[in-house]
């Protein structure tokens with residue numbers, strides 16, 4: 170096995186194997202924010218990405234993507250249940266998202282989570298050249314930094330959490346809280362989406378490990394300084410802009426509007442089908458606006474894209490049933506022949522189709538109950554080259570700290586959400602242009618390359634990890650423990 174100087178370890182590889190209609194194996198870009206973000210930058214580096222390929226008991230040899238090598242990790246059926254569906258997505262995921270769904274504490278899952286984390290750590294250790302940097306991603310692999318430190322004391326270890334880190338009183342509920350905290354703090358640099366997360370971890374380190382803190386950003390663990398900081402993840406802004414202005418995409422957007430019946434206004438939401446995304450609250454708000462006659466079906470069309478996710482987990486199955494029932498009810502009650510109130514799409518789309526959808530939307534509605542970042546909000550802004558369009562954005566998405574000129578809303582407050590939807594629908598073009606202009610200008614200098622550069626140059630100050638990244642279009646403002654700066 171060839172070795173690399175930069176190794177990324179994430180639960181998923183950027184490609185998923187899914188069955189094609191004829192039953193053959195077909196490779197598709199993996200769903201979700203993490204794969205979108207890292208895929209955008211890593212295809213330009215001679216790095217290795219260690220991860221699961223989406224299948225069961227299979228670790229096929231995969232072709233490189235550009236200069237990026239892929240190293241699959243096999244998971245068995247039992248491991249998928251205990252590690253991915255169990256501990257990662259039924260215990261940590263709900264707990265880290267404010268427990269908007271009840272976390273499940275099943276003692277049987279822990280051993281599997283630990284064993285799978287060890288397998289990922291061993292795979293990464295095997296492909297890392299001497300003195301390499303290993304960058305571990307997300308809550309699925311929270312024990313990997315400490316395991317790597319034991320296996321490969323010579324490497325630099327980074328960890329980035331894409332989801333929120335919960336307040337101490339929630340984290341304290343975890344039966345395995347000490348191991349999980351120690352596991353993550355095995356890294357040299359722990360990155361989060363928001364500064365509050367670093368503050369929470371510093372408090373917990375003192376309380377649970379007796380680890381002294383030099384500041385919120387520096388914790389002393391076993392005599393070693395662990396640095397932490399906020400590095401808000403972003404998107405490939407240039408890619409989305411280029412897609413949104415491609416003539417075929419612009420035409421497709423026009424056709425979409427035509428197919429929707431040339432309504433005066435289109436509202437769009439694009440989510441993984443996840444209970445953190447606030448889809449049910451949104452449907453309630455829209456249904457009440459229709460009931461009260463504040464919006465009319467013919468005039469205002471709603472498109473909800475909801476790509477199925479984690480389908481074998483009970484809470485996700487229940488959510489899908491509830492959402493589909495509610496969409497059916499709303500369409501039954503308010504739709505007309507050939508004019509549904511809600512256009513509900515369950516399918517994955519390619520990037521160009523997503524760009525066309527973003528072009529079609531007068532109002533983009535992104536209202537998660539809690540979200541580490543939410544890249545869809547950023548993609549919409551990047552796609553609005555002409556400065557039109559309104560973004561209604563939850564205060565509880567990490568993106569709200571950066572996209573302050575969105576129509577910010579508390580999605581738990583359904584009346585407030587209804588009012589904000591109407592405000593966005595009725596806003597004056599000059600107001601919209603000013604808001605969109607400010608958000609676009611922020612995104613231009615805070616794209617995915619800026620994120621990678623900020624994180625990797627903080628991990629290794631010598632600059633060797635960022636040599637392959639293109640030179641920034643704007644001068645760097647500061648060396649960055651907390652970068653890109655939050656306004």
Ligand code: ADP
Pocket residue numbers: 200201202203205439440441474475476515516517518519523542543544545546548
């Ligand atoms: P999460 O990481 O929780 O899934 P994000 O909004 O941060 O949420 O990222 C979602 C990513 O998945 C975005 O890059 C978005 O474009 C992509 N995506 C969402 N829905 C679809 C879909 N139906 N088809 C293809 N990609 C999708």
Ligand code: F6P
Pocket residue numbers: 181200201202203204307331332478479541
């Ligand atoms: O953003 C959080 C996250 O878990 C990512 O790690 C992942 O890309 C995304 O959600 C999709 O989830 P899954 O990999 O479970 O389909």
